[in-house]
Amino acid sequence: MNSIELTIENGIAKVTLNRPETFNSFNREMALRLQDTLDACETNDEVRAIILTGNGKAFCAGQDLKEVTSPELNPGFRKILEEHYNPIVKRIRHIEKPIIAAVNGVAAGAGANIALACDIVVAVETASFIQAFSKIGLIPDSAGTFFLPRLIGFQKASALMMLGDKISAKEAEELGMLYKVFPIETFEEEVLKLASKVAQMPTKALGLTKRLLNQSMVNNLDQQLVMESDLQIEAAESEDYAEGVNAFIEKRKPVFKGK
Secondary structure, eight states: OOSEEEEEETTEEEEEEOOGGGTTOBOHHHHHHHHHHHHHHHHOTTOOEEEEEESSSEEEOSBOHHHHTOTTTOOOHHHIIIIIIHHHHHHHHHSSSOEEEEEOSEEETHHHHHHHTSSEEEEETTOEEEOGGGGGTOOOOTTHHHHHHHHHOHHHHHHHHHHOOEEEHHHHHHHTSSSEEEOTTTHHHHHHHHHHHHHTSOHHHHHHHHHHHHHHTTOOHHHHHHHHHHHHHHHHTSHHHHHHHHHHHTTSOOOOOOO
16 A cells, blocks of 8 residues: 555646555655655646545654554654655745645644645644644654644644644634634545635745745845745736736636646
């Protein structure tokens, strides 16, 4: 059984974490395979949107503790962070295509933070999020200390990380951790509808928007304005911009090609 499943259809790559017997917790093999799969999605021109989700009851329970407690299998925390989680988060942020985290169940530890690194986060109503690190004497990783305070504020992030509280999908939505919560009956349909919408949008412009959002984390206002000017010129040279303008003038729906 492959620990990562990939399907590509209608411009949408669906990447599924597939270790349901461990609630899709990461071992080295799955972490490396996910990186390879994301690389393949990045270079495939047919892919214009990516869904990241889990198989079974969980999205991802974080690190497989059986691996780190095994004398034979334990790669050590430095290797886990520098070769597993950090490269995954960097890929999610640097791939200039929209990535949707479809949280289908519990998202804990690194699993929660990898979801929060995605461009759009949606969750089924039965999902939950937990910064589980403090419960076993660890600190949040996988860029959780970077993204969570920016999403919900310093005080809330600090409390959730220190106390390790489990919060529901609805609470996460109210806090601003995610975009939308969907009913369990229509979750997969709603995720596909969202991904389809994004896949038909001007992919080039969305990728440049993502680049700007990344830099907004570190730029001052003047730097951000300069970057907006430069990237707007780049966007205006795209085929999708020409199509968008022509469609507006002709009063029709644009057909973007992602170029």
